[in-house]
Amino acid sequence: MPALPRGGVRLRTLVLIRWGAVAGQAFTVAVVHWGLGFGMPVLAVGGTIALSALLNLTVSIGRPGSARIDDREAAIFLAFDILQLAVLLYLTGGLINPFSLLLLAPVAIGATILSLASNVALTLLTIVSIALLGLFYQPLPWKGPPPNLPDIYQAGVWAGLSLTTMLITLYGWRLAEEQRQMADALAAAQAALAREQQLSALGALAAAAAHELGSPLSTIAVVTKEMQREIELDDPLREDVELLAAESERCRSILAQLSTDPAGDVSDSYTLVPLPALIEAAAQNYAREEIDIAFESGPAGEGVPTTAPIQLRSPEIMQGIGNIVQNAVSFARKEVRVSTRWTRDWSEVEVVDDGPGFSEALLDELGTPFISTRQGQGGHMGLGVFIAKTLLERTGANVTFGNRSGMGGGAVVSVRWSNPVFKAT
Structure with missing residues (x-):
């Protein structure tokens, strides 16, 4: 952008x-x-x-x-x-x-x-x-x-006006610039969310189309099979009938895939999905051949349900987790590990890469707009982390940033939701 x-x-x-x-x-x-x-x-x-x-x-x-x-x-x-x-x-x-x-x-x-x-x-x-x-x-x-008036008083007036002029310029411009940056960053976040919502709407449309087309396609398949049984082997139309049967079966397979793949569908049947599946769906578009993305999931501690908690599949989570994974992949050397853990009190997603990690000078500023070590390079504006943090916090998550100690270092981003929901899906 x-x-x-x-x-x-x-x-x-x-x-x-x-x-x-x-x-x-x-x-x-x-x-x-x-x-x-x-x-x-x-x-x-x-x-x-x-x-x-x-x-x-x-x-x-x-x-x-x-x-x-x-x-x-x-x-x-x-x-x-x-x-x-x-x-x-x-x-x-x-x-x-x-x-x-x-x-x-x-x-x-x-x-x-x-x-x-x-x-x-x-x-x-x-x-x-x-x-x-x-x-x-x-x-x-x-x-x-x-x-x-004494000369010293007039000199004081001159000094006071000059200093006040500089202070007004410094503080006024800085505050106005921060407000402009925040407005620009929020506009970018809204654009990213709107793009994800359009993709979600497209997935829902595909699921609805699969459902509506299922019945007429089944009728076509039945009629085609009847025609196959009644037509003679040497009939010149038999080849066309067999082609029609093959193509109708192919259409049924495509519609079945649209109806049963939760990673590519956001219909009502998949509004609530297991958290690990949701995270994998959000991260899968950012994989690279040279960078391995490893997914881990499981309960943290004893006495915790082995079945993963469910989470609302929302554009905020898809875009937010996607931005974090994209950022990790761009800095990683060989691997990005995405771990999903949960207890009865919280569920957490941790994204760890084996790259250089976050700069200590910027660590406290991460999550604010236009903060990036690559700002101005290759079109980077320092908005990816801000957008991810803003969108995920809208879902009730707490986002923290840090660096991995030992083992070559690397960046660690933790996203935690409180009060997870467990139920059969």
Whole structure:
């Protein structure tokens, strides 16, 4: 599965945010200048606000609001907002202006929607703007002489804003990236489950077709046998009748196989199957000639039923166990061993390979999306283990990962269900 695209936001979202900023700026200027009577360069400040509004109108008219803009366009959009705020603060006191905190708003927005490179660029632009505003600015609007704050205080404001900018970018981007990764991984898991459900539905359709076709095919066979008895040996149609009888018998054999093979059928007769048979059915599609897959099963301890517990044949188990076995086969040197054990309290499937085992650095992270030692190689995205764990946990299983000690090492994946069900099948 190819990597899902990152970034992108609706143009209307950024346009509405900017309209809110323009309205807030205009209201603040009106209150400060006319309400409080503080003097300020109204024309320059008003022109800067009007430029932002004009750009918003141009963008809104030129493209539909539902259009999505890419990472680069969104970064340019937010960069303009940073520069516009920097010009307004330059005209109204620089970092002494209490509204200098608004410089953090575009950075916070960008952290949730932009790529890492674009966030770094916006962060640097903001820090440079803060530094310049600390050195160059017009007097703060005030009645009488503006307050004269100590240089050390202004340096503290500069340092605080710069550090906050970097922290917002770092934590905001990281949290948003994890959310995007989880959404992508869940989408991949749902796609895998949907594929398995389609296969299950196809198997059920085959079983239903076998059942429905059984009766008419039996009638055809009976009629054919009657024709064989009545037709003469030298009749030119006898060869066709014998061919018809052979082909009808062949059809009956195929339908019988579809009706009685639980590994290839998910009809109602095989909704509940013995756990070892279910595990073998899930793993059989991932066998390789050079890798031997050995199956073991049996009770664990004394006083345990010798008959295997039954398990619901579900797409989650088929896909989850299949992914684990596929992963083990891809890393194994010669053999993968699949062991099924049970007691009265639990049933467990353990998949062990003779490969290099899980990396100790990644062992604690296994089961989270986009974690793999092969990520980016051969199309691997680090989603196989996540999909398997997610699907199996939906069935009530507990999935654990570890490494085998001794005997050349190897990876061990354990899947355990509590409260197994024992009954004759």
